[in-house]
Amino acid sequence: MIEDDIYRTSSQFRLWSYTESSLNTLRTTTNNIASERVRAALRRARERHLSATPSATGTPQPGSDAEEKDIECLTPEEELVLVRYYCEKTVELGDTYRPPLPTNVRATAIQYLRRFYLTNSPMTYHPKSIMACALFVATKTDNYYMSLRSFAEGIPGDTTPDDVIAPEFLLMQGLRFTFDVRHPFRGLEGGVMELSAIAQGQGKPAPHLPQHTPETLKEGILNLAPPAVPASSITDRIGRAHGATRELLKSAAQMTDAYFLYTPSQIWLAAFLIADRPLAEFYLDTKLGGPIDPSAMETDTSNTQNTLSELRTKLLQVLADCAALLQSYTPLSSDPDQMKSLKRIAKKLYHCQNPEKVNLKRDTAAPRLTPAGDGGTVTSESETERLAKKRKLEMESKQRGGHDVFGPELVPDRTRH
């Protein structure tokens, strides 16, 4: 199918699609590396503290191992809950603006956050600082222009513009500089548009199923099994399904791993299945043909028919999985138990926050001195080392530059990035 090939070229498919197992391993490795770093950083901080205070110098240090055990790091699951909480916060933050930020922008920001925290840990960079920045980047990438100042003013509390953009480069690095997020929202509009055309008898058959006519399609949609909530007319029914799907896409699809595991069209169709099952199944059948009874299969089924029915069975399974994933979501704020555990996680995070990464503003002001590379990135671990080495070399050559017969470099910053 040509549409699928078009989707395969997107960065969302190439870089940000995972299998469930690979997603889990990625999160675990990120968490492991980040916890190690947190421990190392805290130990360093303690050593510095000990050497700075003379009273402590006399005492021996028998319990450095024991002390290390005190630092209890977040587990990958806790990290995930935390990120989800801040994703929900992003939606709320979008609501504080007048007018509220569009759904697209908020959804993009949420996906940025989720993608960023695949290779970075909340212990390294606190989601609170990243969240605002992600939303700001999303306004830019989704063509919803806001000036940085008005954006910072909209954030409750005393957030300065500098605070907002401090982690910007870091975030982009974490996103691997791919800003394109394919959302299911527009696809839903397309589907609803086509369904209403079918309902009015203007529907055209899909290219592989020329046996349909506008009349048969209309007849099909009118004779569907009634929905759970009875609707007055077919337009009403479509409208209702549309609204329900949209709500699902705005919440459940954003807060779960759906974007990593499924394609946008699968996501919206799965949400549509939840909203109005007969209607969604009818729509799929107009595209892929109905179920083929095995007796007819042996006699006269063309090759395309076969591939379509194969695709259909496979797709139905995937859609069912996706729908289950979407239905498994319950908002954190509505569940007191989850809120309680969240508070515990927040408290824990307070203790295991990496002290070296707290001040992002300082880091971005002098990004050359401290490795600006994201601490927990799995793939770029050797990359950061290489960069550090390169920077060191550059620093050395810079110092030597004073003695260079041709003088120091004219544009020192150009080659840096």
Next chain:
Amino acid sequence: MASQDPRDEDEVCPVCKSSRYLNPNMRFLINPECYHKMCESCVDRIFSSGPASCPVAGCRKTLRKNRFRQQTFEDIGVEREVDIRRRVMHILNRREEEFDSKRAYDDFLEQREEIIANLVYRTDVAKTEAQLQAYAQENIQSIKANQALEEQEATSFQKKILMEQEEARMRQQIAREEYENERREQQATREDFLTRLASGSAADVAAITHDGHKVHLKKSSARRSEEDRIRQKQAALRGTEGKRTGTPLAMGETPGATSGAGLIKGLRKIKTPEPEKPYDPFMGLVPGKRDYYTQLESYPYAFLDKLRSDTTVQAGGYDLQEYYSRTLLEAFAGLGCFVQEEVAQREASSALGISKPAATEGAAMAAVGRNTA
């Protein structure tokens, strides 16, 4: 009586019975259709007003005036055979280099002779003619190409002959001039010798005679060596010219494009290069082609109806068709991409190459695409 005499046959027109005796300028013409002889005035008389049947009793062939020509050979049979031979050779004009082997070429020559013989002796004429016509139609191209080659060869042969004649002429002229020169010089020496004898004393006589003889010898030997040099130079020149004329012939010997006909066996297979297909910038992709949906001209959708009438939207060139195509494409883009399978495959293939360069990733993508597409 007169008709009995073989010489008289030449002199009397078999149609009008007028004889050369009465009309000394009489010319006899024949038509290759039936080879019946008649005089020029008869041809004018009978065939001026278009085709007519042969006036000779028993012959019902329809003849045309423009086909009448003068007889080349005395014997009508020979004339006919030569005509037939020419026609057949014109059609079956394969060349030796077009055959796989010498044997195949010889077979072809034999076959050609057989066809000619069949036509000449009127055995299986219809069948042979049909064969010949079929072959001519099938191999129009190669026949034409070979004809062109033959013509080219003929002209180049003629040129060569002309050049050789010219050379011979030059050689003769040079020889003549040489002889002239020698004679003149001999005369000059003799005169010189005589004047010196006349002016010199008696004692010198012996020395002068000896001298003069030596000079003469020297001059003639010098001349001879000079001639040799010129001759060598000319020979060398001729050699290069010969080569130069040789090359275009070899170049021109590419035979026609049609591969052999059923009639002739053992023809070398000629590969015709595939004609280049028209350039396709999308490499087989149809730009507007979609697999999941067919786009409509417009959709009944209340939310978009506002836009259709809104001039502020329309003024900027906003096209609802763009919106339709984009939303519908996004509705189905990736519907058949099964991330769980395809990404697993991708990871497996990228695990083989530890570093993940763009090329292998692309290959993995392509492999994934091939499996589901």
